[in-house]
Amino acid sequence: PDAATRADFAGRVEAAAEERAGLTAFKTVTPKLADGRTIEVAANIGSLEEIEAAQEAGAMGVGLFRTELLFMRHMHLPSEDMQAETYAALAKAFAPYPVIVRTLDIGGDKPIAGIEFPDEENPFLGWRGIRMCLDRPDIFKRQLRALLRAAVHGNIKVMLPMVSDISEVTRSRALVDECAAELKAEGVPHATFDLGVMIETPAAVLIAPALAKEVAFFSIGTNDLTQYIMAADRLNPTVAKLNDVTNPAVMSAIELTARAGVAAGIMVGMCGEAAGRPDLIPAFLEMGLTELSM
Incomplete structure (x- = not known):
């Protein structure tokens, strides 16, 4: 790059460093609204290697731990x-x-x-998430047993992805109970955990009032929720402009979900990219969200 380009980027780096330094003073401050609600600002992470960076940023826990990365990094x-x-x-x-x-x-x-997937024209609408897990209880129960064992060591909550029917929650809870009974019989230390769902399908939004009676929390995954509501592949640049979380259809879905959760007295959070947008956070807080993970 020429001298002007280098100088431009050097200035950007310096400005970013100054901004980070200015924000450091706030990382130990607990976000609290005028109405008394405390807002949890958490981190999205996919590996233990990301813990230090999240803690350095002042994360109040983890709003999304992507367990698939643990599976993908091994040959078994x-x-x-x-x-x-x-x-x-x-x-x-x-x-x-x-x-x-x-x-x-x-x-x-x-x-x-270790998992054979069928050939699908559109895997984003296929055998994935909780659908796959319920069809493969051998894999799902292994993970649930591990989570029950780990819950002894801290405040673990478990979230089910790609939920579109209440039966997926009830069947999952039955497997959790089955795993807990097995661990008790084996004399293995374990603890219970809150079970929640990731709201990312239009179906989950429409049945949110009923879902809220079955779970302890909602976490709105705005990336996939936007994709599914707008019927636009978020990896397709041709329709990228449709993947806009501020579209009234998407914002209405977020509000419907939040209101349902608040009415049921459960925690409602968000773990999509929109959770980190300062221009949208006031609207999300007004809807009733009390956790933002980014």
């Missing part, structure tokens, strides 16, 4: 012990803050070793 399905150690380390690192762990969220677009 991770054992129960390996998973339990990972989740326990995460819980210990952030205790007493909550750590929301998303159960395995994979599909044909990001296959992993």
Whole structure:
């Protein structure tokens, strides 16, 4: 690059450093609204290596731990012990803050070793997330057992992805209870955890009032929710302009979800990219969200 370009980017780096330094003073301040509500600002992470950066930024826990990355980095399905150690380390690192762990969220677009996926024209609408997990209880129960064991070490909460029907929640809870009974019979230390759902399908939005009676929290995944509501592939640049979280249809879906959660007295958070947008945060807080993860 020429001298002018180098100078331009050097200035940007310096400005970013100054901005970070200015924000450092706020990382130990608990966000609180005039109405008394405390807002949790959490981190989205995919590995233990990201813990330090999240803590340095002042994260009040983890709003989304992507467990699929643990599965994708190995040439075999991770054992129960390996998973339990990972989740326990995460819980210990952030205790007493909550750590929301998303159960395995994979599909044909990001296959992993040990799971054979069918050929699908559109894997984003196919066998993925909770659908795959419920069809493969051998894999799902291994993860649930690991999470129950890890819950002894901190404030773990578990989130189900791609939910579109209440039966997916009730079947998952039955498996959690089954795993807990097995661990008790085996004399293995374990603890219960709150079960929630990731709101990312239009179906979940429409049944949010009923879902809210079955779970302890909602976490709105705005990336996929926008894609599904707008019927526009977020990886397709041709329709990229449609993937706009500020579209009235998407904002209405977020508000419907939030109002349903608030009415039921459960926590409503957000873990999509929109959670980090200063221009939208006031609207989300007015809707009733009390957790933002980014």
